[in-house]
Amino acid sequence: MSTATIETATPVAHEDHGHEHHHDLPWYRKYVFSTDHKVIAKQFMLSSLFFLFIGGAFALFIRWQLAYPGKPVPVIGSILPATWVTEPGSGIITPEFYTQLLTMHGSIMIFFVIIPFAAGMFGNFCIPLMIGTDDMALPRLNMWSFWLVPPAGLIMMAGFFTDTGYAAAGWTSYPPLSAMTGLEKFTISGQTLWLISVFLVGFSSIMGAVNYVTTVLNKRAKGMKLFDMPLTVWALFITAILVTLGTPVLAAGLAMLFMDNFLHTSFFLPDNLVTSSKYFGGGQPILFQHVFWFYSHPAVYIMILPLMGIVSDVMATFSRKPIYGYKAMVFAIAGIAFLGFVVWGHHMFQSGMNPLLGTTFMLSTIVIAVPSSIKVFNWLGTLWRGNIKFSTAMLNALAFVSMFIIGGLSGVFMASAPVDIYIHDTYFIVAHIHYVLFGGSLFGIFAGIYYWYPKMYGKMLNERWGKLHFVLTFITFNLTFFPMHVLGLGGHMRRIYDPNVYDFLKGLSDVNEVITIGAIGLGFAQLVLVFNVLWSLKYGKRAPRNPWRANSLEWAAPEHPGHGNFDKDITVYRGPYEFSAEGRKSDYWPQWEPGSSKTVNHHTIAVEEETRSFGSH
């Protein structure tokens, strides 16, 4: 293994680059329309946090209605307009507004919170730093990928000001419901705005993803092989491939649905519908479901794979151990991603798709449990014989693993098509998706925020507030979402405005009330996070260069790196997980530190004389 670093021209270029940006750029190019990947990552984080609260507020409306159907919404109910929003003069939300709320809750949380957090924020922040380069390969495209998100969000939210309100066909927007709005041609409705908005977000994702793939393949630091990359980068890289392959398909579906809405074409509308609108007919509603889920099932992995990578890095660092089975982890991510493209039909077992296809999709879906369990066992293997430090990041990572186990296991139920007959479109599904996307993704996001905040802002987040946030979130999360399994088994359908209409759901009203109390607590617990993020910005402890004593390259960068990232040239000498190697005094061995080692029986042993040689710094 080579130990000498050869000077190349690039580091010099980096410095010029950074220099230029620090002094010559006007403020709006530095903080608003910046091409610096770290600024873009921060922008993604702030916009996602903002939308997290919007989406959460929608959820609390929904929960209020389910726990106390027909009771006015406290405080806010009185200021809502008495059109399609509330029953006149009462503050009780209408069934129409309820369907809009659930549509907007799902759409915002998925398209404006989790995907921008997972792919946008962490992809931007981690990839260049962790592969030891100055910026993305295509910085300007990167800037665009963020600056499509706020307008897209505003467009979606603007639905409130149309005559019929927000889109109201669920985040899945199945036609004919989403296509037959009964409006004239060329009418802007909540639904058309929704379609434009999601189209734009998809565009943003594609631009980001193209950038990630290019950057990972072309801009790795000297000496860094693909299998020297941290799992975070691997996961983001594979996610980016998923995005580039899947999102254009969604865009096609959205375009067709938009035309059905806006121009009254009939891609998804069969003939002879009983409706006031005029249509040609001849379309097929189930086609949209195929197109939609062909993207949106991989999208589920877009929302969780990056966090799996992040959690792996956090767990290795705080267990002071190499990740167990690094290559198996990479192959498991790739396996999940590949299988993600051949399982979309499991969303459609009861949709009227040929049941024969149900068989094939059931078998392919159940196979996904295999790479998922490989990952879980490897995480457990990483904890084994570690020296585990319970930092806030680690606690959130452990919550990710444990909640992912529950979410994964509940997934086996609906993967089994006959079991799905009963639980399909019930709260069991709602429980599952929240265990995966909140219990999984969001805890992973929290772990990532606590882990990388020091590098983002040069300040440490407050651990005491962090632990309070974690404990409150973990308890209220389970209080909110675990009982939803019970609702589902009781047969409680999703997306219903008032469960009391049904006799067989009457016994479940207590459960609904518990969930709502949990959800309100969960919502308020997130204020602790926002407080911590803002408070630490000003009053946080100054972060050292490598606060967690971790190995990957981002910790080689200065405390608060400027544009251009690194103040020295980086050469990579080993993989990112050489913790507690034999023959070394310190229990970590950064990738950029020279020194050679040998591998004996899956152990890394530092070779004595070389570890004493002076590093490049």
Next chain:
Amino acid sequence: MDRILSYFDMLPWFPENTSTFGGELDSLFAIIYWISVGIFFLTFGIMGFFLVKYRYKRDRRGYNYHGNNIVELTWTVLPTILFAWIGLYSDDIWERTKYSSRLPKADVQVLVMGKTFGWQFLYPGADGEFGRNAYTDRDNCRKLITGLNPFGIDSTDPRSMDDFTTENQFKVPVNANVVMHGSSQDVLHSFFLPHARVKQDVVPGTWMNIWYNIFKTGKFELACAELCGGGHYSMRAEYEVLSKSSYDAWVDKKVAEAIAARSPQPTVAPSADTATVASLTK
């Protein structure tokens, strides 16, 4: 042990099962459920044990070990076998409950049509045969579908005379194979009988097979399980499972009503009218 397990038992939350295949679906659920509970305790147990045993100590050092291929292979192969078994076992039940080729011979046939926001049913009447309608003659009768004639019934077909409709309620005989063909006149709906463990989306423009065999008499509920607009929650219907004799009596009554309502005024062709009634009462 049983007492301890009962704390983790979520199965009692299911509404009482009433259909022949419902028991199979419930026991498949139970199998997966108890496997999951086992995996849950295994993984959480291991994790909890590691978290306590290997918690941070100043003088401890992590163990630099990169993993072992034999171990990896073990925890790849074992879940594969387990999940493959679940998949194959499930598929057998799936084929029997949903495959069109495995549709049982119908004792009773009913057409069901979803609309925003309600359910309509068409019975073939006493002759057990539908007249021409959007199901039996899709090409010609689909264009007859209107809000008032949801099934596109061609009233010129004499076999249609005794076909009768019900709205937001239907009745089926106990211990009989009921085969329903479902569609929708506007948006997607889903035909959900919680007690009978039946769920099938109905899609406008095409007909879905729905079948079940209920072994318990009584009144139950039908719900729509697919978002179909603001009134989705209220798209409820009731159904009653009757003994064979009460069911036949009910059909006879409905047939008589239908014929009376459809038949022209007595001055026009009374003989045809009475002839039909006579043939039906046999």
